[in-house]
Amino acid sequence: MSAWLFPQDAFAKEKPIKVIVDGAEVKLEKSAIVKNGYTYVPLTSIGEALNKEIVWDQESWVVTIADRKSGQNIFVNLKTNKISVGDTIVDYDVFLHKGKTMVPVRLFAEYFHAKVGWNGKDRTVTIRSRDVIPILMYHSVNHKANSAVNTQPANFEKQMRAIKGAGYTTITPFDLYNFYYNNGKLPENPILITFDDGYRDNYTNAYPVLKKLNMQATIFLITSRIGHNGEQGYPNEIPKLSWEEIAEMGDLITVQSHTWDLHRKVSGKNGKPLSLLATPLNLNGKWETDAEYRARITNDLRKSVETIKEKTGYESVILSYPYGDYNPTVIDVAKELGIKLGVTVKKGVNAHYSKEYELKRITVHGDYSGEALLQKLK
Numbered sequence: 001m002s003a004w005l006f007p008q009d010a011f012a013k014e015k016p017i018k019v020i021v022d023g024a025e026v027k028l029e030k031s032a033i034v035k036n037g038y039t040y041v042p043l044t045s046i047g048e049a050l051n052k053e054i055v056w057d058q059e060s061w062v063v064t065i066a067d068r069k070s071g072q073n074i075f076v077n078l079k080t081n082k083i084s085v086g087d088t089i090v091d092y093d094v095f096l097h098k099g100k101t102m103v104p105v106r107l108f109a110e111y112f113h114a115k116v117g118w119n120g121k122d123r124t125v126t127i128r129s130r131d132v133i134p135i136l137m138y139h140s141v142n143h144k145a146n147s148a149v150n151t152q153p154a155n156f157e158k159q160m161r162a163i164k165g166a167g168y169t170t171i172t173p174f175d176l177y178n179f180y181y182n183n184g185k186l187p188e189n190p191i192l193i194t195f196d197d198g199y200r201d202n203y204t205n206a207y208p209v210l211k212k213l214n215m216q217a218t219i220f221l222i223t224s225r226i227g228h229n230g231e232q233g234y235p236n237e238i239p240k241l242s243w244e245e246i247a248e249m250g251d252l253i254t255v256q257s258h259t260w261d262l263h264r265k266v267s268g269k270n271g272k273p274l275s276l277l278a279t280p281l282n283l284n285g286k287w288e289t290d291a292e293y294r295a296r297i298t299n300d301l302r303k304s305v306e307t308i309k310e311k312t313g314y315e316s317v318i319l320s321y322p323y324g325d326y327n328p329t330v331i332d333v334a335k336e337l338g339i340k341l342g343v344t345v346k347k348g349v350n351a352h353y354s355k356e357y358e359l360k361r362i363t364v365h366g367d368y369s370g371e372a373l374l375q376k377l378k
Contacts, residue, residue, distance in 0.1 A: 015123060016031045016032070016123070017031065017032040017033075017034075017039065017123050017124070017125060018032075018122065018123065018124040018125070019032055019041055019045075019046070019049075019105070019124075019125050019127070020124055020125070020126045020127065021046075021049045021050065021126075021127045021128075022127070022128055022129065022348065022349075022351055023348065024049075026041075026045055026046060026049045027045065028041060028042055028045045029042045029044060029045050029100055030042050030097060030098050030100045030102075032105075032125065033097065033102070035095070035102075036093075038092070038104040038105070038106060039104065039105045039106075039125055040095075040097070040102040040103060040104055040105070041102065041103065041105055042100040042101065042102060042103075043063065043065070043076065043094075043100070043101040043102070043103045044100070044101070046103070046105070046108065047065060049127075050108060050112060050114070050127070050353040051353045051354065051355050052065050052066065052067060052112070052353070053065075053066040053067075054066070060079075061077065061078040061079045062075055062076065062077050062078070063075070063076040063078065063101065064076075067111075067112060071183055072085065072086075072111060073085075073086070074107070074111060076094050076101065076103065077094075078094070078096070078101065081093050081094050081095055082094070083103070083107065085111060090107075092104045092106065092107055105125055105127065108127060109127070112352065112353060113129055113130045113131050113351075113352035113353070114127050114128065114129055114130060114351075114352070114353070115127075115128055115129075115130055116128075128351070129351030129352045129353060129354075130352070131179075131186070131351060131352040132349050132350070132351065133176070133179075133186070133190050133191070133192065133349060133350040133351070133354075134191050134192070134349045134350070134362055134377050135191075135192040135193075135194060135343060135349075135350065135359060135360065135361045135362065136191065136192070136193045136194060136361065136362050136364050137194055137195075137196060137343075137345065137361040137362065137363050137364060138151060138156075138193070138194065138195045138196070138206070138364055139195065139196050139197055139199065140197075140199050140201050140202075140238070141153055141156050141195075141199075141201050141202060141205040141206040142199075142201045142205060145366075146365065146366025146367045147365070147366055148363055148365050148366075150366050151364065151365075151366035152366055153205040153206075153209070155366060155367070155368075155369075156205070156206060156209055156366075157209045157212075158369065158370045159364065159368060159369075159370055159373050160209055160210065160213055160215060161213065161370060162369075162370025162371065162373055162374055163191060163193075163215075163370075163373070163374070163377075164213055164215060165370075166189075166374050166377075167188070167189050168189045168190070168191040168377075169187040169188065169189055169190055169191070170190075170191055170192070170193055170215045170216040170217065171186060171187065171190045171191065171192050171216065172192075172216055172218065172254050173192070173218055173254055173256055173317050173318040173341065174254070174314075174317060175190070176192060176318070176341060177317045177318070177340050177341060180340070180341065180356050181340060181356075191377070192218060193210075193215065193216070193217040193218065194217065194218045194219070194220060194320065194343065194361065195217065195218070195219045195220065196220050196258060196320055197220070197221075197222055197225075197238075197240075197258060197263070198219055198220065198221040198222055198225065198226060198240050198241045198255070198258070199238055199239070199240060199241070200238075200239040200240055200241050200242075200245070201239075202219055202241065202253075203241055203245040203246075203248075203249060207249050207252070207253065210252050210253070211251075211252060214252070215252065216252050216253070216254070217252065217253055217254075218253070218254045218255070218256055218318070219241070219246075219253055219254075219255050219256075220255075220256050220257065220258035220319075220320035220343075221241070221246075221255050221256070221257065221258055221304075221308070222240075222258050222259060222260075222261065222263045222322075223257065223258075223259070223260045223261075223303070223304040223307050223308065224260045224261040224303075224304075225237065225240045225261075225263075226240055226241060226242065226243060226246075227240060227241075227242045227243070228240050243311050246311070246312070247311075247312075250312070254314075255308060255312060256308065256316050256317070256318050256319070256320070257301065257304040257305055257308060257316045257318075257319050257320070257339070258304075258319075258320045258322060259276075259277055259300055259301060259304055259319075259322055260300045260301070260303040260304040260307070261276075261300060262275060262276035262277040262297065262300050262322060263275065263276075263322040263323075264276050264322075265323065266279065266281065266282075267282070268280075269287065274323075274325045275321070275322040275323045275325040276322075277297055277300075277321060277322055277325060277326070277330055278321070278322075278325035278326055278327055278330060279293075279325075280292070280293040281293070281296070290329075293329065294329055294333060297329070297330065297333055298333050298336070298337070301319070301333060301334065301337055301339070302337055304316070305337055305338070305339065315338065316338075316339055317338075317339060317340045317341060318339065318340065318341040318342065318343060319334050319339045319341070319342045319343070320342075320343050321342060321343070321344060321345075323345070324344045324345030324346065326342065326344065326357075326358075330342075331357045334357065335357075340356065341356050341357065341359060342356070342357035342358065342359060343359045343360075343361055344358055344359065344360060344361065345361060345363065346358070346360045346361070347360060347361075347362065347363070348360035348362070349362070349377070362376050362377070364376075
């Protein structure tokens with residue numbers, strides 16, 4: 001029995017079917033159902049979960065499911081109840097159920113780089129990408145105690161050797177950009193290694209290990225802090241990289257934006273602490289207007305990406321949100337400035353269909369053995 005083909009009577013008078021995409025349950029507008037042996041789900045629900053653009057043409061009654069990454073469009077004809085890929089009609093039907101367009105799960109398995117599984121005990125259909133892209137998140141690499149924000153150099157080397165020995169190939173942000181926007185190909189078992197904040201120990205302790213193993217990595221810079229060692233208004237500043245050190249690491253290290261100077265927390269309108277990037281400011285009892293907030297973060301991010309371009313010669317295609325805080329305005333401003341990707345602190349790996357401005361990362365704890373890290377990647 002195939003992973004997506006189930007007995008018609010297996011679901012009779014049973015609890016609803018769950019649909020799980022990369023570990024997260026999809027909120028279905030209508031319950032999944034089985035027809036002619038196939039599991040069907042609402043098109044809009046599964047399309048949103050898999051980050052597909054759905055265009056409805058009311059005049060022709062044709063729905064287009066667009067996949068920018070592959071350049072492949074699927075057309076759902078609600079007059080003929082047929083599905084086609086390009087000009088070719090495929091052997092799946094579509095139908096309306098309680099006002100919702102229902103499509104077979106198998107459609108996404110075959111045409112959108114996904115694989116589908118079934119758990120009969122839990123009555124769960126699982127969808128996972130065939131392209132799995134982990135992004136690791138580090139901060140400091142120094143001799144202080146191991147933690148979520150520091151890895152001792154000896155253990156860092158063990159982790160890197162484990163990754164390399166397991167067959168992973170390090171990639172750059174530009175490789176990831178080409179994958180998501182230009183249907184570019186990634187190597188087998190790709191992995192993006194990232195460091196937040198731009199600490200000098202990335203140069204003194206991490207880079208020599210990466211150099212020894214010929215592994216690439218990306219450092220997200222708080223650009224205004226480059227070269228700072230506690231002066232100029234940052235009394236507790238941990239020493240940061242210099243542009244000279246960044247240039248020396250240029251054979252293996254790419255630097256990208258972590259904002260110009262928005263890596264601090266303030267109280268947001270909801271009373272919760274947020275980064276300066278992700279909330280309007282309250283100045284003398286008056287909140288910034290939407291326009292003032294947008295202008296402030298635009299100026300900051302523009303200064304950051306322009307400085308990186310001036311110092312390195314290349315563009316900033318990926319943004320690391322300070323503390324993982326972001327909102328629709330942040331994403332919109334990033335798009336306006338030509339930034340194509342965003343990384344969060346949400347746990348997990350990334351897929352062919354991941355949202356480009358909400359990419360997940362795996363926080364690497366300094367205590368992880370090489371084997372423990374590999375288990376996290378799986």
